[in-house]
Amino acid sequence: MSKQKRLLVRSDEVVGCCSPLVRQPLSVELAVELSRLFKAIGDPVRLRLLSLIASHAGGEACVCDLTGVFDLTGPTISHHLKVLREAGLISGERRGTWVYYRAHPEALRRLSEVLVPDEIPAVNA
């Protein structure tokens, strides 16, 4: 009886302190990789630029559609587009007079799944 009581207390201690993992948390490597992408959109202008590009038909926008929307100079817009491009969230392609920027839906989907990881396998699966 006294032994059983001690076991119950122990069980309480464990439950009280530490809940178990129900799925695998992000690895160090993946966290380093994906936090760079989150950092790139951790700026209101860059987040708006990405949203604006992705909101155009085909997920592609001419730079001439982007510059007029912001009260910023061309070089500042270019800098922010470069940060998004270097993070792998968009790519740019010159066609004639204009550069066209395209959002990368697979990169956006990866970030989205990290935040709401329904599809990450459970630890005990």
Place this chain on the structure above:
Amino acid sequence: MSKQKRLLVRSDEVVGCCSPLVRQPLSVELAVELSRLFKAIGDPVRLRLLSLIASHAGGEACVCDLTGVFDLTGPTISHHLKVLREAGLISGERRGTWVYYRAHPEALRRLSEVLVPDEIPAVNA
């Protein structure tokens, strides 16, 4: 006929330069608000902390489950937890000896939906 031709040329000019919006891009206000949250997880330690908390049963983890995982001092972990808390991504509650951190699924879902905005109404809807 000549009028129709002119209309076609105009249409080409528009299509060639600028693809139309197919949904509403993020507003300035929302971009300011949400970019703060993205910035908070734009750091590998904070992204791992958030993932680790959300991966525990009930989306809640004791601070004692978090500190041992990182090769960082307690004050450094506390600083990162404070940044996540101030961004509204987690909350902390002291119960007895330990502080328990809980991920905020609705905040994570908002960020996820911004990245893959299937549910944002189309401009012409």
